[in-house]
Amino acid sequence: MPLQAQQSTPAIAAKKILRISAIPDQNPEKLNRLYGLLAEELEQKLGVAVKYVPLIDYTAAVTGFRNGDLDLVWFGGLTGVQARLQTPGAQVLAQRDVDAAFHSIFIGNVNSVAAIKPIRTFNDLQQLKGKRFTFGSESSTSGRLMPQYFLAKGGVKITDFAGGAPGF
Secondary structure: OOEEEOOOOHHHHOOOEEEEEEOOOOOHHHHHHHHHHHHHHHHHHHOOEEEEOOOOOHHHHHHHHHOOOOOEEEOOHHHHHHHHHHOOOOEEEEOOHHHHHOOOOOOOOOOOHHHOOOOOOHHHHHHHOOOOOEOOOOOOHHHHHHHHHHHHHOOOOHHHOHHHOOEO
């Protein structure tokens, strides 16, 4: 999840409070605690007031960043790309080492997996055709973008699932 910031402009530099946030990918209480601590640390190191702004969903993170309501945001892969495309001058500042070696895990319902053999190759994903399938959040890298990419590599389109489309 890259940390991104809007490029410094006179308007941003004149702001009295640095507003930071993150995609809501964990328990809100945990995020409030962690990013509250980060806000305190940034205040001490930068000598400016810093406020953590909690968000309700991934879209709110991108929208708040694009609209200038947020100055620094910890995004996921997909939301980071969306934010950079929608916000001229946005810059990536950091990325965790674990994000460079990303992987997805498909989890099957115990009542359904008896008919699904172990998936060892992309072609093995073909057996999911005609099954019910649910992604995570539509704007999530791990919950939608990467699984859809891996399914496509295995020749599975989202219209191949029961009902003609997966859920979210």
